[in-house]
Amino acid sequence: MQKYSVLIVDDDQENANLLKIYLTKYTRCIDNIYMASSTNEAIESYLEHYQDILLLDIELENNTNSFQIIEAIPNTNAEIIFVTSHKQYAIQAINNVKTAAYLLKPIKIAELVAAIDKAVNNIKNKDIAVNALNSTEGHFPELVAIPSSNKIDLVQTEDIVYIEADGRYAIFHLTNGSHKIASRNIGVYEKQLDPRLFFRIHHSYLVNLSMVLNINKSAGNYCELLNGKALPIAKRRQEQLLRFLNIK
Incomplete structure (x- = not known):
């Protein structure tokens, strides 16, 4: 239950x-x-x-x-x-x-x-x-549905910079600088979004790789995003990310 x-x-x-x-x-x-x-x-x-x-x-x-x-x-x-x-x-x-x-x-x-x-x-x-809006088998949606108290917001996947885990909730950080809170955990969205574009760099972060400016290795591995945010890359995810990017 x-x-x-x-x-x-x-x-x-x-x-x-x-x-x-x-x-x-x-x-x-x-x-x-x-x-x-x-x-x-x-x-x-x-x-x-x-x-x-x-x-x-x-x-x-x-x-x-x-x-x-x-x-x-x-x-x-x-x-x-x-x-x-x-x-x-x-x-x-x-x-x-x-x-x-x-x-x-x-x-x-x-x-x-x-x-x-x-x-x-x-x-x-x-x-x-x-679920009805977000899940179609074999298809990665261009829109992600995020429920609020009296409506369901629809967000273009291309407008997502990254998603942050917050317990049972997920925080969407968007290109316009705003954020939206979803009452679903980050794992749900990791399954829904295109794995060719969204990568889980850390247990707390699912990143839109088109928003990554560079991967900085000088002071520990982290992603620098186009919005100026720097997010850490978990050690166990570093090798996978490099392979994903065909760097290694």
């Missing part, structure tokens, strides 16, 4: 602990549960772990709220479930944020489980859409 991670954001520690207990006891598809009590903690946690589902109380300490968290991570692919004591935010949440559920405290177990199930189904549906 596919497992998913959750970030609970609530400045009421007792309620946060109760949510964690419910998730642990009544949901089978949740493995890692993270907790934050403020907007800053939540943003830092998400940017480090990229949780799949966010359980957000709305009003937080120091007159802050969870809408500020969402504004700080606008391209999140996470499913969002609001958990609050305040009915008045429902319209704002539903109209401005793609929300899997809006739950009122005190939390009812059945409602929480149903909300998690809906969020997981949304994630699965996005994955199905991405």
